[in-house]
Amino acid sequence: MPELPEVETIARGVNKRIRGDRIVQVWFSRAPQTFKTPRKLQAEGLTGRTILAVHRTGKHIVFELSRSASEIDAQWIVHLGMTGRLLVSSPDFPVPAHTHARLFLESGRELRFVDPRRFGRLEFRDLNRRSAFAAPGDDPLAIGEPEFAALFRGRRSPIKAALLNQSLLAGVGNIYADESLFHSNIRPRRRANRLTRLELERLRLALCEVLNHAIRLGGSSVSDYVDADGERGFFQLEHCVYQRTGEPCRRCGTPIRRILLAGRGTHYCPNCQR
DNA sequence: CATTTCACCTGGTGGC
């Protein structure tokens, strides 16, 4: 489900609702791929710890944890994959199918991780034994013009494939790659190293605007995405190309075209994007 | 190393 705006929305919602709460008990499903750190270690690490803060890094949600309720000594890192959800629920609310984690909190509420396709991952880090989690790529909302341009120097892959590469930029996914390329008038198949400095700067600014706009609208609810409160986002109403194959371009009326690129459905306006 | 392809999963949709 989730790219940067959806993950940001969820992290903010979870932080607002359970910051300061304490994990008193943990339940995990048996799906082995879900647990990047062995289930037993995660359960032991989480139980009894206080959640000091929750925030987003790239497409990851990071829980800052503490045994002493003051100094951060551990992290719980959640990646939602394609269909993952984090929900803060009352314990009597029915447990959805495909629930893989239930964190029972001191306040009586419950944090649930639900993930039908099981592409999501849960990881626990003891900061006394390992370094803190860091995204490999740069944050597209924080990077400046020269650093952004440098990322694509010498890259011969299509610009869209480079945008999806998380070790370059952390957080851009299929929707926002297509939308930002539309708003900067660039064809997804253009080789990254063939873009002019001016085009790259248009792309950087378009990315910032699209991502910030989407965050303001609570993300894109394409099929079943909901935030920590179960609320849908509204940015899907603003999509110009993503999943609008055959529909008229909002700017020029030309039918939106769909191609396959880097294994992903890719949408663009053949007239506006060059 | 850079790049591309594919497997990993379940569920929804639309055609016949």
Place this chain on the structure above:
DNA sequence: TGCCACCAGGTGAAAT
């Protein structure tokens, strides 16, 4: 109603 093909917000391993 059933069956089948195809599609879906992501990524990491394997192949090229």
